[in-house]
Amino acid sequence: GESVGLHLPTLSVQEGDNSIINCAYSNSASDYFIWYKQESGKGPQFIIDIRSNMDKRQGQRVTVLLNKTVKHLSLQIAATQPGDSAVYFCAEIRGGGSQGNLIFGKGTKLSVKP
């Protein structure tokens, strides 16, 4: 089975609130993680990545946290906007840094209520 999964298949938040999307992985050899956003009818779009030698990385309105002890990854979106509504995927690459197979999790659908 897949080792990358998400705790919540759907998440509904109020516009302006912060969103947290979680992801669990089971392979301790995974050393590179990526969050993708997929809007309806479009391909996955890169949001942010993190390597296993880090535990936090920030982008514009987004923060990724990595907890290697419990093999957990989260994506935090600050001040969620309607344009953030999409399906969010975590993905991992096992071994060899950022090379190799990209293994996707099942995805979380984020709905932003105005």
Place this chain on the structure above:
Amino acid sequence: DTAVSQTPKYLVTQMGNDKSIKCEQNLGHDTMYWYKQDSKKFLKIMFSYNNKELIINETVPNRFSPKSPDKAHLNLHINSLELGDSAVYFCASNLFGETQYFGPGTRLLVL
């Protein structure tokens, strides 16, 4: 403008037919991929080519045959289409070891 482009965007065909999906990237990347996304949104890699050479070939029926005429193109040919082949197929590309960029997808419906 989409840096990774796919044609066609929609493909409706009968079971048993043979069809091709084309992918082109103008990013100067050396690695290209094909992914399949099922009705539950699950994304799974099918193939990967680096400098026109196959480097990843997941468990995919041999009815699926990728072809890379050059580094900027990776086409997917599917023989004897089956109902279960209905899905969205995404092409992606990157410089080997860096972030992958995805195309807009080809929605295949087999009737």
